[in-house]
Amino acid sequence: MTDRSRNGHGKLEVVRASVQQLPVVANLLELYAHDFSEFHDVKPGEDGRFGYKNLALYWSDAGRHPFLVRLGGVLAGLVLVKQGSEVSGNPHAWDLAEFFVLRGFRRHGIGTRIAMDVWRKLPGLWEVRVMQKNDPACQFWRHAVSAFAGNSASCSHFEKNGERWLLFSFETSRPLAAVIPPIG
Numbered sequence: 001m002t003d004r005s006r007n008g009h010g011k012l013e014v015v016r017a018s019v020q021q022l023p024v025v026a027n028l029l030e031l032y033a034h035d036f037s038e039f040h041d042v043k044p045g046e047d048g049r050f051g052y053k054n055l056a057l058y059w060s061d062a063g064r065h066p067f068l069v070r071l072g073g074v075l076a077g078l079v080l081v082k083q084g085s086e087v088s089g090n091p092h093a094w095d096l097a098e099f100f101v102l103r104g105f106r107r108h109g110i111g112t113r114i115a116m117d118v119w120r121k122l123p124g125l126w127e128v129r130v131m132q133k134n135d136p137a138c139q140f141w142r143h144a145v146s147a148f149a150g151n152s153a154s155c156s157h158f159e160k161n162g163e164r165w166l167l168f169s170f171e172t173s174r175p176l177a178a179v180i181p182p183i184g
């Protein structure tokens with residue numbers, strides 16, 4: 001896509017996906033998995049789909065939050081968030097499970113804006129995990145996390161199932177309106 005102005009305009013909306021939109025999320029996850037298949041060993045089944053295990057949990061489990069992203073009304077990406085660290089075991093930490101911007105919208109600052117929106121929506125301890133071999137995503141998260149949390153964010157390394165990961169952690173505070181008790 002060369003029309004940068006198309007991506008620069010229009011309202012960015014990060015909205016919770018309804019259960020009726022589960023198939024929409026599943027379709028976008030196919031594109032996401034295809035991107036991942038370039039550097040990670042994921043293969044489609046005989047139906048030509050990669051599939052996504054336990055996707056329905058995002059609508060039945062209170063600690064999970066599925067978001068769809070629209071830019072100027074057009075689907076531009078998705079975010080799946082779940083509560084519970086995959087690294088330390090902290091049951092309260094927010095884990096950014098999946099994060100995807102459609103190719104035509106990339107490199108316009110959209111991913112950064114989406115991430116910041118989601119971090120503000122769900123205050124608390126955040127953990128962002130990224131496979132080191134996903135180099136573009138490592139660069140993206142370094143940029144987005146430091147733009148959002150500055151020096152307060154930490155970056156560490158861990159290994160799981162022979163895979164090397166980067167882990168960014170930081171806290172987001174509760175919006176003022178939520179902590180000030182109502183008057184009267």
Ligand SMILES: CC(C)(COP(=O)(O)OP(=O)(O)OC[C@H]1O[C@@H](n2cnc3c(N)ncnc32)[C@H](O)[C@@H]1OP(=O)(O)O)[C@@H](O)C(=O)NCCC(=O)NCCS
Pocket residue numbers: 032035098099100101102105106107108109110111112113129130131134135136137139140141143144
């Ligand atoms: C990673 C991803 C979310 C980035 O989305 P995006 O909307 O293009 O990101 P932004 O435009 O906000 O990028 C901000 C900065 O991050 C860095 N960055 C983003 N994509 C990059 C890339 N492919 N290569 C190098 N640096 C990159 C750059 O510093 C960029 O600023 P610049 O464009 O001014 O140089 C998107 O490429 C994507 O969905 N990839 C496939 C799925 C994925 O890997 N998700 C992350 C899983 S952990």
